[in-house]
Amino acid sequence: MAVAELTPQEGETLVRKERSLLEESFIRLVKNKVAIISAIFIIVLTLAAIFANYVAPYGYAEQDLLANNAVPEWMLFLLPPGAENYANISDVYAFGADHLGRDLLSRTIYGARVSLGFAFVASLVSLLIGTLYGMVSGYVGGRVDDIMMRIVDFLYAFPFLVVVILLQTYFKAIERRGGASFFFDLNDKMGGMLFLFVAIGLIDWIGMARIARGQVLSYKNTEFVEAARAVGASDTRIIMRHLLPNILGPLIVAESLNIPSYIFLEAFLSFIGLGVNAPTPSWGIMISEAVEGLRSYPNQVLVPAIALSLTTLAFNFLGDGMRDALDPRLKE
Amino acid sequence: MTRYIIRRVLGFIPVLFTITLFTFALMRAIPGGPFDFAGDRSLPPQIVANIEAKYHLDWPLWKQFLSYLIGDDLLGEEGISKGVIRGDLGPSLRYRSQSVNDIVATTFPISAQLGFLSVLLAVLIGIPAGTLAALNQNSWIDYTSTFGAVIFLSIPNLVLAPILIWIFALGLGWFPVAGWGSKPPYLLGFLPQLSQLNWNYISHAIMPVFALGTASAASIARLTRASLLQVIREDYIRTARAKGLRERAVIVIHALKNSLIPVVTILGPLFAALVSGTFVVEQIFGINGMGKHFVQSVGNRDYQVITGLTLLFGVLLVIANLLVDVTYAWLDPRIRYD
Numbered sequence: 295m296a297v298a299e300l301t302p303q304e305g306e307t308l309v310r311k312e313r314s315l316l317e318e319s320f321i322r323l324v325k326n327k328v329a330i331i332s333a334i335f336i337i338v339l340t341l342a343a344i345f346a347n348y349v350a351p352y353g354y355a356e357q358d359l360l361a362n363n364a365v366p367e368w369m370l371f372l373l374p375p376g377a378e379n380y381a382n383i384s385d386v387y388a389f390g391a392d393h394l395g396r397d398l399l400s401r402t403i404y405g406a407r408v409s410l411g412f413a414f415v416a417s418l419v420s421l422l423i424g425t426l427y428g429m430v431s432g433y434v435g436g437r438v439d440d441i442m443m444r445i446v447d448f449l450y451a452f453p454f455l456v457v458v459i460l461l462q463t464y465f466k467a468i469e470r471r472g473g474a475s476f477f478f479d480l481n482d483k484m485g486g487m488l489f490l491f492v493a494i495g496l497i498d499w500i501g502m503a504r505i506a507r508g509q510v511l512s513y514k515n516t517e518f519v520e521a522a523r524a525v526g527a528s529d530t531r532i533i534m535r536h537l538l539p540n541i542l543g544p545l546i547v548a549e550s551l552n553i554p555s556y557i558f559l560e561a562f563l564s565f566i567g568l569g570v571n572a573p574t575p576s577w578g579i580m581i582s583e584a585v586e587g588l589r590s591y592p593n594q595v596l597v598p599a600i601a602l603s604l605t606t607l608a609f610n611f612l613g614d615g616m617r618d619a620l621d622p623r624l625k626e
Numbered sequence: 627m628t629r630y631i632i633r634r635v636l637g638f639i640p641v642l643f644t645i646t647l648f649t650f651a652l653m654r655a656i657p658g659g660p661f662d663f664a665g666d667r668s669l670p671p672q673i674v675a676n677i678e679a680k681y682h683l684d685w686p687l688w689k690q691f692l693s694y695l696i697g698d699d700l701l702g703e704e705g706i707s708k709g710v711i712r713g714d715l716g717p718s719l720r721y722r723s724q725s726v727n728d729i730v731a732t733t734f735p736i737s738a739q740l741g742f743l744s745v746l747l748a749v750l751i752g753i754p755a756g757t758l759a760a761l762n763q764n765s766w767i768d769y770t771s772t773f774g775a776v777i778f779l780s781i782p783n784l785v786l787a788p789i790l791i792w793i794f795a796l797g798l799g800w801f802p803v804a805g806w807g808s809k810p811p812y813l814l815g816f817l818p819q820l821s822q823l824n825w826n827y828i829s830h831a832i833m834p835v836f837a838l839g840t841a842s843a844a845s846i847a848r849l850t851r852a853s854l855l856q857v858i859r860e861d862y863i864r865t866a867r868a869k870g871l872r873e874r875a876v877i878v879i880h881a882l883k884n885s886l887i888p889v890v891t892i893l894g895p896l897f898a899a900l901v902s903g904t905f906v907v908e909q910i911f912g913i914n915g916m917g918k919h920f921v922q923s924v925g926n927r928d929y930q931v932i933t934g935l936t937l938l939f940g941v942l943l944v945i946a947n948l949l950v951d952v953t954y955a956w957l958d959p960r961i962r963y964d
Contacts, residue, residue: 592792
């Protein structure tokens with residue numbers, strides 16, 4: 295910001311425009327090309343997922359039985375030699391169709407809904423519960439802190455994935471029996487994702503709670519908190535208005551670095567049959583269905599596999615960029 | 627230190643007890659029993675009742691749980707269960723000729739070999755890659771290594787495994803598509819015999835080990851790089867250089883040793899990721915290990931196998947975490963537990 299652009303009055307009161315920590319970080323982030331490309335990729339993918347009804351050329355469950363295992367001509371080079379003799383060559387679908395004659399491209403676009411939806415909701419839930427828990431524990435301190443952290447330590451010793459698998463097995467089995475309760479209907483409408491959220495929300499806030507507590511402890515005895523207390527601010531107000539804005543940045547960055555692992559988790563659960571319900575497409579389900587025919591139709595594995603890998607790659611680059619932007623000392 | 631270890635081991639007991647109780651309760655709450663079907667046919671109710679009585683599934687739940695935990699004879703009942711505390715994980719309800727202990731005995735060695743080789747690969751690739759990147763900071767070596775690490779962190783094993791099979795087994799025909807190369811009896815209960823360590827073993831192992839180990843290698847490389855970059859700016863490194871030590875001695879003896887301390891901390895989460903990785907990798911490569919068995923028993927509602935394997939995974943994970951903490955304190959004298 296050049297001084298010349300300021301009016302004389304402003305020039306007198308401030309020499310250099312003060313930027314907040316977040317503004318500084320944002321400027322550093324924008325300078326990171328890889329992170330920006332990743333961010334654009336994620337935004338485009340998110341829009342495609344939200345508007346999948348308009349973007350995808352076909353519905354995710356739309357079947358054309360004559361087109362099962364259809365392969366477009368340009369993908370023939372992926373298939374083993376002699377594929378012309380058995381393959382159903384048809385250029386109707388850009389990336390071909392799966393074993394039930396459903397368009398691979400459309401299913402991959404709809405699959406982004408599940409992956410991204412799960413990643414966003416899971417990180418939001420974990421951030422919300424973890425931050426609240428950690429802040430209360432760190433702020434109140436004393437015996438309450440001891441007990442709350444004991445609980446966290448106790449939960450931390452649990453094998454997280456095994457618990458998620460067990461919970462999902464339970465939810466799926468209950469669901470299969472059928473029941474006309476509100477939650478089952480809602481879960482059904484969401485293609486089986488509601489219970490995934492519940493399973494993850496029950497456990498995954500622990501790491502976030504520890505970080506939030508540590509952050510609160512480091513700010514708790516600073517002057518600005520003391521000042522707020524001196525003028526009679528309530529504890530709730532101090533936590534929400536004074537502590538939260540200061541610790542939120544690092545927490546969001548820490549959470550964004552977790553997003554790839556959520557995407558992996560959803561794909562993994564769908565792969566072993568504990569994820570979303572058919573015919574809702576998920577990249578994990580698509581891979582697990584296509585792996586059987588890997589020899590004859592590798593394109594059916596490659597399309598969702600590349601989508602999955604590019605998405606996690608973009609989140610990894612963006613997360614690293616955000617971390618470096620927020621704390622440049624880490625970058626060396 | 628001894629007191630710390632004892633305290634930690636005592637702390638395992640409530641955790642493992644809760645895992646057992648939780649798994650037991652959840653599996654029993656699931657509608658539908660393991661004997662509802664024999665193959666595709668449903669069984670007559672009287673037969674189901676008889677089989678359930680044999681496995682004490684007609685007992686009240688608390689009694690079933692106690693029987694599972696401490697054994698039938700201590701409850702003063704007739705029965706075969708010796709209880710988990712005496713190392714008996716019970717019968718498999720699906721494969722009725724096998725006990726859970728039998729299943730563990732056949733599948734655990736294979737999973738252990740797979741896991742061990744993957745950790746070995748992760749360390750052998752990760753540490754040199756991270757070190758080279760740090761020593762040549764901002765050179766093409768650094769960029770290649772750092773970029774490669776992000777790529778491999780972003781490719782999940784359920785993508786990597788089929789792609790490896792597609793390229794190296796189906797395309798080039800270098801390695802077999804599926805299976806594992808070692809057979810019992812094993813050395814020390816889980817190691818393959820030396821005579822089995824031939825090309826057959828290696829060719830079966832290469833792809834699954836890569837599919838499982840590369841992500842770990844990538845995270846180790848990233849951490850080693852970051853940590854080494856921090857260490858080589860420390861005063862004592864400058865001292866070592868100033869007193870005329872050769873560069874190699876400075877790096878290997880002084881810098882690397884200290885920079886590996888933080889790397890130890892991720893071995894805990896890494897081990898957990900490895901366990902979940904075996905679920906996928908063993909499934910795709912058709913390896914008869916514990917991970918594949920666990921996933922299948924979840925679908926079969928084989929209560930005893932699920933509970934037993936969950937408990938075993940739990941034990942392995944808490945022990946791994948304890949080992950990590952102890953190693954950490956041992957490597958870094960500044961850390962003292964008491």
